Amino acid sequence: MPITEPVLTRRIPTPPWGDPKDRHLVSYEEYVKTGGYQMLEKALDMEPARIVDTVKDSQLRGRGGAGFPCGLKWTFLPPPDGGRRYLTVNCDEAEPCTFKDRLLVDFDPHLILEGVAITCYACQLDTAYFFIRGEYREQAKTMNAAIQEAYDNGIFGPQGLMKGKSDFKVDCFLHRGAGAYVCGEETGLLEAVEGKRGWPRVKPPFPAVEGLFRRPTIVNNVETIACVGPIVANGADWFKNMGCESSVGGPPSYGPKLMGVSGHVNNPGVFELDLGIPLSRLVNEHAGGMRSGKAFKGSIAGGVSMGVLGPDQFDAELDFDIGTKYDMLGLGTACPTILDEDTDMVAVARNIVRFFKNESCGQCTPCREGSQWAYKLLCRIEKGEATTRHLDLLLEVGSSMGIMPGTTICGLADGTNWAIKTIVNKFRADFEVRVKPHFVPVTVTS
Ligand SMILES: Cc1cc2nc3c(=O)[nH]c(=O)nc-3n(C[C@H](O)[C@H](O)[C@H](O)COP(=O)(O)O)c2cc1C
């Protein structure tokens, strides 16, 4: 069954239900008047373990990129031992072309904070950090003001959640990043919150067992946390009525999803839709169609690290099966960037790899050196100074880096690899016209 009313954008006018011109920041008072913090009230009447079960039953999958089941992650926490336990909300949102979490922060920050309070209660986490990328200056101010409002109104603080309705006390702090993409990776984020250089950690141990300050920690994306309140209020079955089943026998893709569309379309923006909507429908029905009536050439489907969809994949369903079905790394953030027929895919690849090379933290040789070499090769190909041998070498360098080939600490390098291989494989003709045949010297023997 398709989504029939906005869930996460209930207070944020968004097409087809509302006009973005009517958007405004929802204050604490307005939030409460429109039903806000009733989801927390209901949650506090439940046993924490029942909330975890409800979120697990809903099969909510993480909205930060990997699609890991949220409730299952929560169950990895060890039982409370009297020491500190943390929630860190990931609002790094540095994936190029991704701007969905910002919509919630800009207009409805209390929806996120209500999710924070419920998650902390459910998982018995006493301290929450809201990690926000350095570039989101205005959003950091908005979020800080909302956290203050939540304290002023007794949601957080020493009296216990919701003016002491529960004895369980939660503190919430905002932490600003300093502008590195790798700090979105959950353990890079933890290092950054600890005040260190944002270098991803070797796993295991995973954060649920040993996270922030080496204590049990849950890391969730902003949108994932925003889904928690509505699930608790309406039940797991309600959530499972939205989205779609897997068509490849994998786990389902339930719930609504924020999808930010950018690139060569007439009406870029963020839309709240069912998981599983075909990309062509998203573009034609919601984003105003292709700009200047040009033909679709391809799409970065969910952040550049997931790879690209090719010219014959315009009807690809945007759900968590996309990796298996369309030869991509995954759905990522579900924020597609549409590319029209005039796009130079060699330049796209060069630009993406330039980004990854600049953002590599440098700990792993295949990522640090590989991305540099891939960038140099792409520059040569773009200038027409390369041969077919260089094209093969580019794919070889790409496939040698990442968690998947087992050569790096974090997934940033897999992103580099998937961007390279999907662009070269799906747009090979764009590359072949730029490279000369490889000259193999012939040795003449008498
Ligand atoms: C290089 C890199 C960057 C990432 N950036 C983000 C990000 O900006 N926001 C986010 O929520 N997750 C990001 N992730 C995924 C996180 O590591 C983690 O899986 C996620 O925050 C977990 O939340 P979720 O389960 O709610 O999706 C990134 C991962 C990698 C490897």
Ligand code: SF4
């Ligand atoms: S893969 Fe790259 S970004 Fe990730 S830890 Fe290694 S060097 Fe750093």
